[in-house]
Amino acid sequence: MMLSDVMEDYLKAIYQLQRGTEDRIKTSEIAEELEVTSPTVTSMLDKLEERGLVDREKYRGVTLTDEGETVALEVVRHHRLLEAYLTEHLDYDWSEVHAEADRLEHHISEDFEARVADALGEPEVDPHGSPIPSPELEPPDRPEGEPVSEFEEGETVVVEEVADRDPEILSYLADHGVEPGVELEILEVAPFGMVTARSSGADDPVSLPDHVAHHVRVAQPAQLEQ
Template structure:
């Protein structure tokens, strides 16, 4: 029996949350990720547990079973390949592609997926720097990058990944040259939750409020010459 689009969305959400922590995923975290109520999540988890896609422990949350992870990886692969294809071949802005890929990811065939991957040259990351699971659905390694909020003034970092869930944040970052592969120098870390960085792409400073900065994962770069 096939899974519904909503079931696949839940498995994908749990997978993405698991990539950010080593702990079980709480109902409240899933509700926030999918913008639904906790009772709605509980009801869906009942169905997913019954079908063997999640492992639940009372009061501790859930993890994906091997079968659940395989389904999630396939949906994630579809989603990120579609984002790359829409960006590279259909001139979509990287801030637009997430919602479009969300609509399409459940409905493409394996043949279509393979053709898209070939047309793109078998990419390993999507336009936002997120790893694309391989065709054999092996989980990609968890990136080493950290939130840019974890660095200090004077640090030089390279953007590895930008969360794709907020189009307004993506547009803001793109307008200021904060994209995967771009080097940033942390100029100032204000005590009230504001980071000022200089982008090598635009050679100008950009202000990153906490709500924006938490979307940006980076790795340490070369030291700036004084």
């Protein structure tokens, strides 16, 4: 099935919005994710529904069909493998790779994808900790981390994943040692959303404003051992 880059972008966006929820995805959520208008989303959803890639219910939103999910998983796999390759072999900073991978993900062959995966040793996650779908395009099978702002003062958590879209946030986190695999001690959670934490090996605490903390997903060490 030949799809345009834009169609694949929509399927990927719906897949990512579906993470951690069983609810249908609303038109307004897709519009915000892709930074387009709601009428533009509605027009594209008409096309995707005609091709059997999404299931729509009036006033309730959409979900991916099995075929739509397979397409989305392939695009996500391409994207995350490319991010890993760019950081590990081409010396890109992790704050730079999202935009590059966005441009390349639609245009690599399956042979190229396989060679990249082999060169990387078939990684399970990308540089930001996001799980990479398997070569069989199965959804990643691992528990969802929670935003660091959901935890309480005195708790210790491990960073699992950080959102990859905002270069400034990624640079800020890297400068303060907040990366996947790093242990954080929650020192304070202010009423207005500011989280103050200390990363393992750091002398000074790091302040995570609400809009930054929302992008940092963590789990308690005991959860990771299960």
